[in-house]
Amino acid sequence: MDTLVDILLLAFIAICAIAILRLRDLFAAVMMFGLFSLIAAGLFTTMHAPDVAFTEAAVGAGISTILILATLSQTARREKSQVGRNVILPLVVVWVTGAALIYGTVDLPVFGDPAAAAHQHVAPYYINESPHQIGIPNMVAAVLASYRAYDTLGEVVVVFAALIGVIALLGLRRRPEGVESGPLTLDHHQVLKVVARLVVPVILLFALYVQFHGEYSPGGGFQAGVLFAAGIILYALVFGLKSARQVIPPRLLGRLPAAGVLIFGGTGLLTMALGGNYLDYNVLAEHPPTAQQIGIIMVEIGVGVTVASVMLLIYFIFAERGMRRRPGNDAGGEAGR
Amino acid sequence: MSFFAHYNYHIAIILAMIGFYTMISRTNLVKKIIGLNVFQVSVFILFISIGVLEGGTVPILREGYELYSNPLPHVLILTAIVVGVAMTALALALAIRIHEAYGTVEEDEIHAQDDEPGAQ
Amino acid sequence: MALLIDLLSWALILTGGAFGIIGGIGLLRLPDFFSRIHAASLTDSMCAPCIIAGLMLQSGLTLVTVKLAFLIGFLFLTSPTASHALAKAALHGGLKPGKCHSPAEARPD
Numbered sequence: 001m002d003t004l005v006d007i008l009l010l011a012f013i014a015i016c017a018i019a020i021l022r023l024r025d026l027f028a029a030v031m032m033f034g035l036f037s038l039i040a041a042g043l044f045t046t047m048h049a050p051d052v053a054f055t056e057a058a059v060g061a062g063i064s065t066i067l068i069l070a071t072l073s074q075t076a077r078r079e080k081s082q083v084g085r086n087v088i089l090p091l092v093v094v095w096v097t098g099a100a101l102i103y104g105t106v107d108l109p110v111f112g113d114p115a116a117a118a119h120q121h122v123a124p125y126y127i128n129e130s131p132h133q134i135g136i137p138n139m140v141a142a143v144l145a146s147y148r149a150y151d152t153l154g155e156v157v158v159v160f161a162a163l164i165g166v167i168a169l170l171g172l173r174r175r176p177e178g179v180e181s182g183p184l185t186l187d188h189h190q191v192l193k194v195v196a197r198l199v200v201p202v203i204l205l206f207a208l209y210v211q212f213h214g215e216y217s218p219g220g221g222f223q224a225g226v227l228f229a230a231g232i233i234l235y236a237l238v239f240g241l242k243s244a245r246q247v248i249p250p251r252l253l254g255r256l257p258a259a260g261v262l263i264f265g266g267t268g269l270l271t272m273a274l275g276g277n278y279l280d281y282n283v284l285a286e287h288p289p290t291a292q293q294i295g296i297i298m299v300e301i302g303v304g305v306t307v308a309s310v311m312l313l314i315y316f317i318f319a320e321r322g323m324r325r326r327p328g329n330d331a332g333g334e335a336g337r
Numbered sequence: 338m339s340f341f342a343h344y345n346y347h348i349a350i351i352l353a354m355i356g357f358y359t360m361i362s363r364t365n366l367v368k369k370i371i372g373l374n375v376f377q378v379s380v381f382i383l384f385i386s387i388g389v390l391e392g393g394t395v396p397i398l399r400e401g402y403e404l405y406s407n408p409l410p411h412v413l414i415l416t417a418i419v420v421g422v423a424m425t426a427l428a429l430a431l432a433i434r435i436h437e438a439y440g441t442v443e444e445d446e447i448h449a450q451d452d453e454p455g456a457q
Numbered sequence: 458m459a460l461l462i463d464l465l466s467w468a469l470i471l472t473g474g475a476f477g478i479i480g481g482i483g484l485l486r487l488p489d490f491f492s493r494i495h496a497a498s499l500t501d502s503m504c505a506p507c508i509i510a511g512l513m514l515q516s517g518l519t520l521v522t523v524k525l526a527f528l529i530g531f532l533f534l535t536s537p538t539a540s541h542a543l544a545k546a547a548l549h550g551g552l553k554p555g556k557c558h559s560p561a562e563a564r565p566d
Contacts, residue, residue: 112391162423
């Protein structure tokens with residue numbers, strides 16, 4: 001039965017990808033892309049990866065879709081007609097590459113094979129040793145924040161660098177006070193406002209739950225950060241960019257990404273000051289599993305703070321850019337409305 | 338079922354090729370970025386498929402379960418997803434700036450404007 | 458008793474599936490945008506809650522049942538709002554209810 005679900009979901013996702021390719025209305029293509037991400041999240045769940053499914057659903061169907069919609073509102077909505085273009089060369093390249101890759105999969109182990117090389121060497125070590133050495137049930141969080149903490153540090157810095165890039169390209173300057181826009185004040189938006197008021201606190205609370213319960217269930221810093229940003233973005237879409245910017249004071253929001261990276265890097269420096277290696281959590285307390293858990297909580301908080309503030313800042317920068325070019329527009333000012 | 342032994346990998350490759358084709362044959366920059374995301378998700382599916390253990394379960398310790406799927410691909414893909422969205426954000430910011438500078442996001446029109454004599 | 462609960466949960470899951478198919482057929486075959494929204498929201502209000510109710514019966518009196526109950530509550534709150542927002546956006550964009558025969562006619566631009 002698992003296999004049947006797997007087969008069907010993979011067939012659906014392939015059809016969805018072909019639809020994305022063929023749609024010329026980019027707004028519809030973005031909606032199909034959201035569906036594509038959701039089917040991928042379902043696939044990850046059936047393939048025993050709920051952490052990844054969580055992140056893919058929140059990031060792909062949430063943040064990515066919102067950002068592409070914000071871009072579409074400032075660029076073109078429809079793709080130019082492709083009739084008459086020479087597509088022989090791309091088709092040849094794609095078919096040759098695809099054929100070579102499929103020829104390469106003939107030697108790969110069967111799907112789920114226990115004797116596959118991927119399940120030897122490192123993976124049994126993590127599965128067998130992490131209960132004694134780290135002591136948290138979620139092995140993915142243990143590997144992410146402790147065994148492979150250097151990779152996670154690199155990733156947090158990459159996210160921060162992307163924020164710097166977006167600021168360098170689009171600017172963080174607030175727009176002049178004259179060009180203000182009000183929130184949705186018309187009465188017939190009441191339904192949206194009431195439901196948003198009910199749902200946003202639940203989302204933020206769930207984000208905090210995911211952050212701290214990420215050691216016992218699927219979750220962790222990334223998912224929590226993205227969920228938090230999604231909650232505030234929902235608030236911004238319904239109640240206006242101005243109200244949403246006041247949720248977190250702008251000066252604090254601008255400093256939070258750096259603070260998150262500093263928390264993560266600072267944990268490493270703290271362990272070095274206490275006599276261990278960089279990010280060697282065992283020096284943080286007497287009992288190694290306790291020390292590991294303290295270290296994991298600290299770095300996960302750093303990750304969560306950085307990811308939440310970066311996603312939020314990038315959204316605010318995109319939305320402000322769109323509104324600056326069309327002053328007097330309605331609140332939010334984007335999402336293809 | 339011998340046909341479905343490598344089905345996951347084949348579909349992941351087909352998805353990758355669809356994303357690749359979108360990137361190289363369409364002229365709209367935003368469509369290219371969407372194709373890039375499709376390509377990324379296909380690579381995630383490939384990796385997670387490699388980590389699946391038949392008869393295993395989610396890699397979270399629970400009573401009564403012995404076999405766990407490999408947690409390492411999950412960690413790598415978690416990182417990859419977040420890096421992917423960071424890259425998408427940067428690419429979209431570039432597209433917005435290109436639109437402001439050239440007035441269009443269609444690749445051939447941008448090249449035409451660049452090739453005009455007198456354009457710098 | 459266990460057999461009865463099992464049968465009931467299977468009946469609910471199959472009913473949910475049937476509603477999903479009905480909603481899907483309606484989405485494809487109904488003539489007007491607003492009636493298609495109605496068909497799609499049928500999926501949100503009947504298909505998913507029926508399936509989740511069937512799953513709740515399968516999992517008995519555990520924490521999973523409570524989580525599934527919260528899930529139904531959340532779906533009931535947000536899915537009709539999404540259909541409402543869609544219909545409101547269509548009205549705001551100039552689409553009027555009424556029979557139209559092709560997507561090209563329906564687009565006001």
